[in-house]
Amino acid sequence: MVLALALFLFMLPIYLMVNISLKNMTQIFSVPPFSAWQITYANYAYILGWTDFPKYFVNSVIISGCSTLMALALGVPAAYSFARFKFRRSEDLSFFILSTRMAPPIGVVIPLFLVYQEVGLYDTYLGLILVYVTLGLALVVWLMKGFFRNIPVELYEAAVIDGCSRLDAFLRIDLPLCAPGLVATAILSIMFNWNEFLMALVLTGYERKPLPVVMYGFVTTLSVDWGRLCATAVIVVLPIIFFALIVQKYIVAGLTLGAVKG
Amino acid sequence: MKFEVSLVLPCIILLLGMTIFPFFFCVYISLTNWTPPSPAGFVGVLNYVAALSDPVFYGNILRTLTFTGVGVATETVLGIGLATLLNRQFRGRAIVRSIFILPLAITPVVVGELWRILFHYDFGWINYFLRTVGVPPVVWLGSAQHALASCILVDIWQWTPFMTLVALAGLQSVPAEPIEAARIDGASDFAIFFRVTLPLMQNVVFVGLMFRVVDSLKAFDIIFALTGGGPGNSSQTLNLATYLQAFFYFRFYDSATYAIVLYLIVLIFTMIFVRAMRRMGIE
Numbered sequence: 001m002v003l004a005l006a007l008f009l010f011m012l013p014i015y016l017m018v019n020i021s022l023k024n025m026t027q028i029f030s031v032p033p034f035s036a037w038q039i040t041y042a043n044y045a046y047i048l049g050w051t052d053f054p055k056y057f058v059n060s061v062i063i064s065g066c067s068t069l070m071a072l073a074l075g076v077p078a079a080y081s082f083a084r085f086k087f088r089r090s091e092d093l094s095f096f097i098l099s100t101r102m103a104p105p106i107g108v109v110i111p112l113f114l115v116y117q118e119v120g121l122y123d124t125y126l127g128l129i130l131v132y133v134t135l136g137l138a139l140v141v142w143l144m145k146g147f148f149r150n151i152p153v154e155l156y157e158a159a160v161i162d163g164c165s166r167l168d169a170f171l172r173i174d175l176p177l178c179a180p181g182l183v184a185t186a187i188l189s190i191m192f193n194w195n196e197f198l199m200a201l202v203l204t205g206y207e208r209k210p211l212p213v214v215m216y217g218f219v220t221t222l223s224v225d226w227g228r229l230c231a232t233a234v235i236v237v238l239p240i241i242f243f244a245l246i247v248q249k250y251i252v253a254g255l256t257l258g259a260v261k262g
Numbered sequence: 263m264k265f266e267v268s269l270v271l272p273c274i275i276l277l278l279g280m281t282i283f284p285f286f287f288c289v290y291i292s293l294t295n296w297t298p299p300s301p302a303g304f305v306g307v308l309n310y311v312a313a314l315s316d317p318v319f320y321g322n323i324l325r326t327l328t329f330t331g332v333g334v335a336t337e338t339v340l341g342i343g344l345a346t347l348l349n350r351q352f353r354g355r356a357i358v359r360s361i362f363i364l365p366l367a368i369t370p371v372v373v374g375e376l377w378r379i380l381f382h383y384d385f386g387w388i389n390y391f392l393r394t395v396g397v398p399p400v401v402w403l404g405s406a407q408h409a410l411a412s413c414i415l416v417d418i419w420q421w422t423p424f425m426t427l428v429a430l431a432g433l434q435s436v437p438a439e440p441i442e443a444a445r446i447d448g449a450s451d452f453a454i455f456f457r458v459t460l461p462l463m464q465n466v467v468f469v470g471l472m473f474r475v476v477d478s479l480k481a482f483d484i485i486f487a488l489t490g491g492g493p494g495n496s497s498q499t500l501n502l503a504t505y506l507q508a509f510f511y512f513r514f515y516d517s518a519t520y521a522i523v524l525y526l527i528v529l530i531f532t533m534i535f536v537r538a539m540r541r542m543g544i545e
Contacts, residue, residue: 003347007358010419013376014364016387020379074276077269085266093270095536100277102528103285104480106504107521110514111287134280137273139473146469166265195369197483212369226379233372240367245360 021230043231053214060210060236062125063200064193067132068186074133075140076182080170082141083148084156094141101138109202116203123205131199136189143188147181148174187247191240211236291518298512309519318495318503322520323527325410326499329485330478333417338471340418341425342463346455348426349433363427365420374487377416378403381488403489406496413485413497420484421474428470432463464542472535479528500524 022039047053081087082094112131113122121127151174159169175182197212204213215236218229292309296302313319348359365373380387381402389399402412436459444454482501485491491498491506498506500520508517 003344003358006344006347007362010362010365010423012387013373013380013419014368016380017368017372017376074273078273081266081269087264087266090270093274097273097277098532098536099529100281102476102480102525102532103281104501104504104521104524104528105482106501106508107288107518107525108281108284110291110508110517111284114287115283130276130280134277137277141273142469191367195367197369197371212371215369216371226375229372229375233368236372237364237368241360241364244363244367 017230017233020226021234023227043227044235046228047231047235056209056211056214059125059208060194060212061239063128063132063208063210064190066125067129067136067193068189070129070133071136071140071189072182072186075137076144076175077170078137079141079144080148080174083145084153084174094145097141098138100134105135105198109199112199113202122203123208125208128200128203128208128210131203132193132196135196135199136192139192140185140189143185144178144181147178147185151177183247187243190243194236194240288518288521291514292522294515296514298514302515305515309515310523313516313519313523318498319520321495322498322500322503323523325497326479326501326524326527329410329414329417329481329499330475333414333421334471334474334478336414336418337422337425337474338429338467340422342429342460342467344422344426345429345433348430359430363423366423368420370420370483371487373416373420374484377412377419377484378488381412404493406493409489409493409497413488416484416488417478417481421478425467425470425474429463429467432466433459436462468535468539468542472532472539475531475535476528479524479531500527 021043022041024040024042078097082090116122116127121130155173155177156169159173160166164172194210195212196210197216200210200213201216204210211232215229215232218225218232291302293304293306294302295305295309344362348355348362352358368376379385383389383399383401383404386402388402392399400408402408440458440462441454444458449457480501481499482505485497485499485502486505489497491502501524504517504520504524507513507520
């Protein structure tokens with residue numbers, strides 16, 4: 001039926017990717033593309049045996065993980081404040097946060113590159129993490145704002161009446177109720193950070209570059225190393241899929257929680 | 263310091279710190295004729311005036327708007343449609359939903375390369391299928407007529423799952439009572455979907471739509487990997503032009519000018535969206 005067709009169409013390139021990763025160079029461009037071929041694991045062996053690969057994998061993990069954690073730590077309280085309290089200029093401030101996502105990265109990346117060279121943040125974890133937090137905060141704040149808006153205020157008020165401080169009420173009541181939304185936001189953040197390319201390309205060098213930049217190294221002006229590129233791509237995508245499968249029901253439940261009105 | 267303000271402050275401080283200098287730097291460069299390594303000379307709004315009389319500039323804006331308009335509209339319609347299909351009960355539903363986000367999870371650079379293979383005139387799978395069916399093969403990436411369309415196709419492939427997820431969440435939040443009431447009152451399935459379900463979903467879908475439009479106006483990775491803006495200028499969008507001017511032609515002043523213009527375009531779109539959302543009661 002329609003769904004099967006849609007699935008087939010959408011999964012075709014994925015199948016291609018796995019397909020290529022298991023072939024050697026001559027077989028990749030055979031015509032017709034479905035003539036018999038043998039599976040070779042040479043590409044994967046090359047990638048996994050490459051002594052530098054764990055370093056870049058760890059880079060990606062540290063950068064994505066820390067960026068997401070920091071974005072959540074800064075953004076969730078802000079979102080809570082925008083959702084619950086009305087204070088002067090709150091609408092303008094929340095629009096300003098949204099506007100940070102509007103800037104085209106290329107315009108921003110050159111001045112950042114220059115500043116980082118001066119300040120010594122080039123090719124460091126902190127440098128790239130700061131940038132990713134800046135980019136991700138808009139998403140975190142606006143998504144969590146929606147989720148917080150849908151938790152009934154009465155619970156918070158009841159806690160405060162019973163003698164809870166405002167901070168305690170936030171930490172013990174509102175935050176746990178928001179767990180699905182929090183997880184959904186975290187997954188989307190991690191996905192964007194894990195795959196981000198342009199900032200990483202410009203702001204990191206040999207030591208701290210994450211996986212997407214490494215993959216681009218397989219694309220040269222002379223030729224594209226298709227087999228190894230796809231093998232790396234499969235390896236790089238696996239952690240994300242792993243997370244997504246585990247958390248899949250949370251994503252939908254989380255977004256749902258944010259959509260119920262009143 | 264009021265409690266509610268102190269919750270927001272760390273966030274604002276970081277954002278201000280990280281964005282103030284780049285923003286003013288960018289504006290300043292757009293007012294000069296900086297071509298490294300020569301020093302920058304102040305030229306005022308000359309770059310903007312020059313851009314206004316440059317047909318390539320208008321072409322870039324048109325291509326950007328086309329890319330976003332066609333792409334996001336298709337993604338939204340397909341996304342909502344697929345979401346309704348995925349909302350029904352069937353075996354393996356959880357797994358199907360999980361693998362459906364795969365296009366979103368693959369690094370855009372790799373997506374670009376994969377589709378370059380698919381689009382290849384001689385060895386590509388798409389033309390192979392076309393030849394088998396008897397349709398003449400198409401020059402996807404190498405011709406000026408089809409380059410932009412190919413980029414839009416890949417964008418739709420990659421981002422429809424995003425809108426599907428958002429629409430699915432919206433669908434799952436729609437309460438059953440209004441739909442049952444409409445059905446009891448004799449409304450057709452068609453009418454129920456367009457008059458009851460869709461409006462109830464609009465909060466979630468609208469936020470997703472807004473983020474998608476903003477990201478699409480700034481789309482870079484896919485177009486860069488697929489065509490690099492070519493052949494000629496036929497698939498060059500404003501963001502791509504910003505990159506090319508800076509790193510290809512070293513005309514940093516043009517890069518900054520285009521970046522500011524793109525920022526203004528995105529700003530206008532976002533303001534329209536936020537106003538509409540406030541009026542619709544979502545905000």
